[in-house]
Amino acid sequence: DQQVKQNSPSLSVQEGRISILNCDYTNSMFDYFLWYKKYPAEGPTFLISISSIKDKNEDGRFTVFLNKSAKHLSLHIVPSQPGDSAVYFCAVSSNTGKLIFGQGTTLQVKP
Amino acid sequence: KAGVTQTPRYLIKTRGQQVTLSCSPISGHRSVSWYQQTPGQGLQFLFEYFSETQRNKGNFPGRFSGRQFSNSRSEMNVSTLELGDSALYLCASSPLDNPQGTQYFGPGTRLLVL
Numbered sequence: 001d002q003q004v005k006q007n008s009p010s011l012s013v014q015e016g017r018i019s020i021l022n023c024d025y026t027n028s029m030f031d032y033f034l035w036y037k038k039y040p041a042e043g044p045t046f047l048i049s050i051s052s053i054k055d056k057n058e059d060g061r062f063t064v065f066l067n068k069s070a071k072h073l074s075l076h077i078v079p080s081q082p083g084d085s086a087v088y089f090c091a092v093s094s095n096t097g098k099l100i101f102g103q104g105t106t107l108q109v110k111p
Numbered sequence: 112k113a114g115v116t117q118t119p120r121y122l123i124k125t126r127g128q129q130v131t132l133s134c135s136p137i138s139g140h141r142s143v144s145w146y147q148q149t150p151g152q153g154l155q156f157l158f159e160y161f162s163e164t165q166r167n168k169g170n171f172p173g174r175f176s177g178r179q180f181s182n183s184r185s186e187m188n189v190s191t192l193e194l195g196d197s198a199l200y201l202c203a204s205s206p207l208d209n210p211q212g213t214q215y216f217g218p219g220t221r222l223l224v225l
Contacts, residue, residue, distance in 0.1 A: 020173030031209040043115070043201050044154075051211065089154065091214030097142055097159030097167045097205070104153060 004028055004092055006102035014110050019077040021105050023090035028071065030092040034099070035064060035075045038087045047088075048075070079110045112138055116218035117202050123223045125142050129190040131218045136204030143185040144164075144214055146179060148199040157200075160185055191221075197224045 005024045013019045025033075031052050039089035050057040050064045050073070057064050063076045077084055087106050091099040126131050133143055136143050144193040156169040160179035177187040183204075194197045199221050203214035 034211070034213060036216075041218070043203075043218050046215060047211050049211045049213060097144055097161065097204075097212075098156045098169070099144070099146075099154075099212060099214060100156070101146075101154040 002103075003092060004100050005104040006088075006090060006105050008105050009103070010106040012108045012110065015080045015082055019080045019084065019107055019109065020040050020073075021075040021077075021088050021090075021107065023075075023102050024074050025031060025071050025073070025092055027092075028068070030094055030096070032093040033064070033066060033073050035062075036091060036101075037084075038089060038091045038104070044089060070088045077107075080107075082109050082111050085109050115202055115204050115215055117200075117217040117220050119220060120218065121221050121223075123224050123225065124155065124192050126194060128192050128223060129188060130199055131186055131188045132202075132222075134185045134187075134202030134204075134217060136202075137206075140204035140206050140215070141183050142205045142207075142209075143179055144203045144205070145185070145187050146201040146203065147171075148201060148219070149197075150166070154201070157187065179216055185189055187201060192224045194224050197222060 034049040035047040038044045048062045066073045066088045087104045090102045118133045120165045142161045144159040148154045161166040163179045174190045199219045201219045202214045205214045
């Protein structure tokens with residue numbers, strides 16, 4: 001049973017526009033939600049996180065929104081840049097040293 | 112600070128062999144977690160070590176084991192390799208006082224089992 005789902009395997013956007021990546025989860029007990037970016041042949045790189053007690057967290061071009069009632073989070077990238085092209089994973093943390101990852105969404109930003 | 116390092120980066124083994132992968136965490140990090148990434152299953156948690164003790168374990172067979180040393184370096188071992196063990200093995204470390212559970216990943220070891 002998949003606890004974290006990213007239903008869109010891929011997303012293509014034009015440079016300068018907004019990229020919106022989505023993630024759904026099943027367990028309302030998760031404490032923190034994180035987004036990672038992964039380039040080929042590299043490990044995932046931490047991008048941004050949000051606590052379950054907040055609904056928005058912003059860091060530069062990256063904003064994460066959390067809708068607890070819908071068990072849904074999203075990552076907004078504005079403006080999108082070609083260097084943002086990568087696989088994006090959402091993950092949940094229950095403070096047990098374990099992250100549960102979604103399947104990932106491949107973002108392509110076209111110049 | 113130097114990031115998480117993993118050795119070797121690439122490895123080719125045959126079925127039935129065993130393999131040991133090594134991970135050096137970021138200096139000062141005492142928690143080390145291991146993940147397996149495959150195209151079909153995504154990133155899956157193997158186990159986590161803290162102060163030389165396994166604190167959490169994922170749903171993998173006993174052929175997968177690990178350990179952590181007093182300097183926080185960690186190794187994972189896979190015995191009796193199967194074709195399905197071909198994957199990218201990722202190690203991640205995290206600092207103390209880290210309620211959000213952020214983990215910092217190494218580049219991974221790509222294992223191919225023939």
